[in-house]
Amino acid sequence: xxxxxxxxxxxxxxxxxxxxxxxxxxxxxxxxxxxxxxxxxxxxxxxxxxxxxxxxxxxxxxxxxxxxxxxxxxxxxxxxxxxxxxxxxxxxxxxxxxxxxxxxxxxxxxxxxxxxxxxxxxxxxxxxxxxxxxxxxxxxxxxxxxxxxxxxxxxxxxxxxxxxxxxxxxxxxxxxxxxxxxxxxxxxxxxxxxxxxxxxxxxxx
Numbered sequence: 591x592x593x594x595x596x597x598x599x600x601x602x603x604x605x606x607x608x609x610x611x612x613x614x615x616x617x618x619x620x621x622x623x624x625x626x627x628x629x630x631x632x633x634x635x636x637x638x639x640x641x642x643x644x645x646x647x648x649x650x651x652x653x654x655x656x657x658x659x660x661x662x663x664x665x666x667x668x669x670x671x672x673x674x675x676x677x678x679x680x681x682x683x684x685x686x687x688x689x690x691x692x693x694x695x696x697x698x699x700x701x702x703x704x705x706x707x708x709x710x711x712x713x714x715x716x717x718x719x720x721x722x723x724x725x726x727x728x729x730x731x732x733x734x735x736x737x738x739x740x741x742x743x744x745x746x747x748x749x750x751x752x753x754x755x756x757x758x759x760x761x762x763x764x765x766x767x768x769x770x771x772x773x774x775x776x777x778x779x780x781x782x783x784x785x786x787x788x789x790x791x792x793x794x795x
Contacts (some may be wrong), residue, residue, distance in 0.1 A: 613649030635660040650689045705759040730771035
């Protein structure tokens with residue numbers, strides 16, 4: 591913006607001089623390289639006009655900060671937006687789910703392709719369980735832990751979500767795992783509802 595680069599903005603807001611505004615890290619294919627974003631929810635937020643132009647996508651760590659204050663980047667200067675009501679940043683249960691699941695899924699996918707290899711399902715679910723920090727969601731996280739602890743149940747879930755034999759797409763993953771987290775379905779009912787078919791056709795909100 592003619593004042594400083596994103597690394598300095600992130601350093602001031604999060605304490606880490608990273609170059610991107612998404613949540614966490616995204617691997618660059620099989621190169622072993624990662625693109626680093628914001629590691630945790632920040633005290634103050636950040637918004638940019640570049641997202642409206644589709645040059646970037648600001649993650650929820652910056653969009654939903656701890657306090658309702660945002661630095662806003664335009665083409666020529668920075669501004670500050672704030673709200674006196676802290677409740678404006680309260681997330682609903684479904685918003686928490688999609689934020690958590692999206693963050694963990696993106697960390698395992700390559701080049702934001704919208705799918706992950708089926709053998710990375712365990713890694714993603716472990717990240718979901720580790721990343722859930724709301725007491726209201728504890729029962730759902732325990733359900734995922736029980737699936738992770740049982741190789742047979744994990745294989746059943748992987749088989750339910752798998753498309754074309756070796757990939758799991760975001761739509762199917764979101765629909766199934768959010769229902770497991772929310773207590774709306776068990777693994778048995780998910781598989782029964784699908785008639786033994788695939789979950790890949792689901793559409794997330």
